[in-house]
Amino acid sequence: MAARNPLQELIFEPMQADDLQQVLEIENQCFENPWSKTYFTLCLKRPRSYEYFYVARREDTVVGYIVFNILHEEAHILNIAVPPTYQRQGIGKYLLISALEMMQADAEREVFLEVAVSNLPAQYLYRQFGFRICGIRKNYYGRYKDAYVFRKGADTDAT
Ligand SMILES: CC(C)(COP(=O)(O)OP(=O)(O)OC[C@H]1O[C@@H](n2cnc3c(N)ncnc32)[C@H](O)[C@@H]1OP(=O)(O)O)[C@@H](O)C(=O)NCCC(=O)NCCS
Incomplete structure (x- = not known):
């Protein structure tokens, strides 16, 4: 019998209003200052053409989500989260690969994101995709909570 690959059971699709409760639970589990x-609600009700709210879904369960925007030759990742019970199973990579594919679908774009200086797991994830530090934002997440700005060039491959 073929081995089960849980990643093959994932669907990457736009976040719906019905997902909100699960998304908020994850957001609250994952962040000190959650959205x-x-x-x-406002973003889902009045979607902006350049902003993308996507979930990774397994059957009816939201197992992660990513928010990004695409503005001309640049894209920004604004949020990504996988609930603790589903972490370290490749879902973060799946979300990032799927979002990067959309960002690069019709143009080669630079991609930027902010990540807390203390958030090493997320930094390891981004580095695997070729993101590198290009700046620092002091007190970005609150007093003494600095963020690195990570950039991935249009021509930077994953490492
Ligand atoms: C960052 C996050 C999205 C990663 O999701 P994930 O599904 O656990 O990630 P994956 O299983 O796809 O792992 C991808 C890579 O990330 C890195 N990584 C993830 N969690 C890690 C941890 N706890 N320690 C070290 N490296 C870690 C590793 O490089 C890993 O690759 P590997 O498994 O080949 O070693 C998840 O930890 C999360 O939601 N954290 C809380 C929210 C957050 O910090 N978001 C980022 C804001 S900038």
Whole structure:
């Protein structure tokens, strides 16, 4: 019998209003300063053409999500999260690969993101995809909570 590959059971698709409760639970589990229900609701109600809210779904369960925007020759990753019970199973990579494919579908784009200086797991993930530090934002996540700006060039391959 063929080995089961849980990643093959994932679907990458736009976040729906019905996903909100699961998304908020994950957001609250994953971040000290989570995005609010009001913010998510507003974004889903009035989607902007350049902003993308996508989930990784396994059957009816949201097992992660990513938010990014695409603006001309640049793209920005604004949020990515996988709930603790599903971490270290490749879902973060799956979300990032799927989003990067969309960002590069019709043009070669530079991709930027902010990540807390203390968030090593996320930095390891981004480095695997060729992201490198290009700047620092002081107090970005609160007092003394600096962020690195990571950049991936249009021609930078994953390492
Ligand atoms: C960052 C995050 C999205 C990674 O999701 P994930 O599904 O666990 O990631 P994957 O299983 O696809 O792992 C991908 C790579 O990330 C790195 N990584 C992930 N978790 C790690 C950990 N706890 N320690 C060290 N490296 C880690 C590794 O390089 C890993 O590759 P490997 O398995 O080949 O070693 C997840 O940890 C998360 O949601 N964290 C909380 C929210 C957050 O910090 N978001 C990022 C904001 S900038």
